Amino acid sequence: MKALQLFLRLLLGAVFIYAAYTKLRQSWLLFALSIDSYQLLPEWAVFALARTLPWLELALGVLLIAGVALRYLSVVATAILGLFFAVMLVSYFRGAGIDCGCFGVGEALSVKTLLRDGVLLAAAISLVVLSRRPTVSPQYRIS
Helix, strand or coil, rough: CCHHHHHHHHHHHHHHHHHHHHHCCCHHHHHHHHHHHCCCCCCHHHHHHHHHCCCCCCHHHHHHCCCCCCCHHHHHHHHHHHHHHHHHHHHHHHHCCCECCCCCCCCCCCCCHHHHHHHHHHHHHHHHHHHHCCCCCCHCCCC
C-alpha cells in the first residue's frame, strides 16, 4: 500500500506541476480565455483565477511530491480535480466545443480529456483513502 501511495502521490504531483508549467509559460490572458469559454464566472473571477490557479497547481504539485501534509493535500487535490471534472462534464454535455484549458491552450474538450481527468480524479480519491489509513507497524497491532 505504501508503494501505491507513493506512486499516486508522484503521479498527481507531476500532473499538477506540468499543468502549472504549461499555463505559466504563456500569458495568463490566454488561460483566462480558456476559463472564460466555460461561461461560468464573472470577468473579475476569470482574471483572478487565471492569475492564481497555475501557482496553486505548482505549489500543490511540489507539496504532493514532497509528501507534506498528505492527509490534507490529498483532499485538496481531490476537491480541485472533482470541480474541474464536474465543470468539464457539464460543458461537454451542453455541447460546448471549447478548449479544455487543462494543460494550457490548444486541447479541445473531448471524451479523451474527460477520461483522462476521470482517471486522475479516481487516483486522487484513492490517495485520500490511502492517506487516511493508520500507519501502525505490524508488530504493534493487536491480534
